[in-house]
Amino acid sequence: VKASFSVIQDENEMMNGFITVLSDVTEEEKIERERREFVANVSHELRTPLTSMRSYLEALADGETWKDPEIAPKFLAVTQTETERMIRLVNDLLQLSKMDNKDYYLHKEKVDFTKFFHHVIDRFEMNKYEHLQFKRDLLAQTLWVWIDKDKIIQVLDNVISNAVKYSPEGGVIKLGTKVKNKMLLITVSDQGVGIPIDQIDKIFNRFYRVDKARSRKLGGTGLGLAIAKEMIEAHNGEIWAESEEGKGTTIFLTLPLMHKKRGDVS
Ligand code: ADP
Numbered sequence: 001v002k003a004s005f006s007v008i009q010d011e012n013e014m015m016n017g018f019i020t021v022l023s024d025v026t027e028e029e030k031i032e033r034e035r036r037e038f039v040a041n042v043s044h045e046l047r048t049p050l051t052s053m054r055s056y057l058e059a060l061a062d063g064e065t066w067k068d069p070e071i072a073p074k075f076l077a078v079t080q081t082e083t084e085r086m087i088r089l090v091n092d093l094l095q096l097s098k099m100d101n102k103d104y105y106l107h108k109e110k111v112d113f114t115k116f117f118h119h120v121i122d123r124f125e126m127n128k129y130e131h132l133q134f135k136r137d138l139l140a141q142t143l144w145v146w147i148d149k150d151k152i153i154q155v156l157d158n159v160i161s162n163a164v165k166y167s168p169e170g171g172v173i174k175l176g177t178k179v180k181n182k183m184l185l186i187t188v189s190d191q192g193v194g195i196p197i198d199q200i201d202k203i204f205n206r207f208y209r210v211d212k213a214r215s216r217k218l219g220g221t222g223l224g225l226a227i228a229k230e231m232i233e234a235h236n237g238e239i240w241a242e243s244e245e246g247k248g249t250t251i252f253l254t255l256p257l258m259h260k261k262r263g264d265v266s
Pocket of ligand 1: 158162192203221223224226
């Protein structure tokens with residue numbers, strides 16, 4: 001705790017009291033420490049792909065290697081992958097910085113979540129995940145929510161992409177909706193590697209990864225869930241995870257349902 005004293009004087013400069021201000025510096029220090037950690041993380045995350053690219057480019061520039069039909073395409077492919085990861089990282093950072101701005105605005109509209117979620121899953125199914133199976137356990141009824149569609153697509157993309165990334169060959173990814181306490185409850189379950197219990201809440205922190213090397217190899221930025229959490233909270237919803245190591249993970253998301261007309265079933 002930081003204490004500061006100010007003397008109160010009257011017009012004849014006679015002291016007639018003093019003010020003591022006690023402020024909680026632990027909170028200030030925490031914010032400052034987090035800011036420093038964030039900058040260090042960003043620098044590190046950018047330096048890793050850059051140094052790797054430098055090595056590959058140096059190797060290509062060395063002698064006639066760039067003409068080698070065996071090696072050159074491989075090295076160029078690595079620099080391309082690293083560039084793409086850096087672009088993703090910078091885009092994620094821009095997204096976070098936009099959300100930090102108090103003028104950040106959500107373009108919300110009335111959306112039937114059931115139809116919307118089917119579309120999102122259809123898009124995943126059309127992709128190249130032949131080794132995975134998507135199973136829908138969605139309520140059939142119309143579920144009205146007041147959301148920014150682009151932002152919620154991004155949240156679902158991040159969560160479902162993780163399920164895809166951490167799933168084993170032939171894994172089933174289950175997508176569900178339920179109604180609970182006037183909230184819409186969305187679940188995304190996988191049969192993947194799982195998350196150790198003591199780290200489960202940390203995965204929503206910026207740059208937190210259970211297995212750094214694995215996440216990098218899979219092209220992760222470590223920011224996907226941090227962005228998802230901020231976006232869901234901006235919609236007055238919540239996000240959390242349950243997991244069993246070696247068995248799988250379930251991500252839970254809630255969104256407020258719009259006021260229902262009488263006679264609707266829940
Ligand atoms: P990343 O880009 O590394 O995937 P995220 O913010 O999306 O970053 O996730 C943070 C970390 O949480 C991941 O690195 C991973 O360790 C863990 N994680 C997230 N989703 C899952 C999942 N479905 N199964 C296992 N681990 C997961």
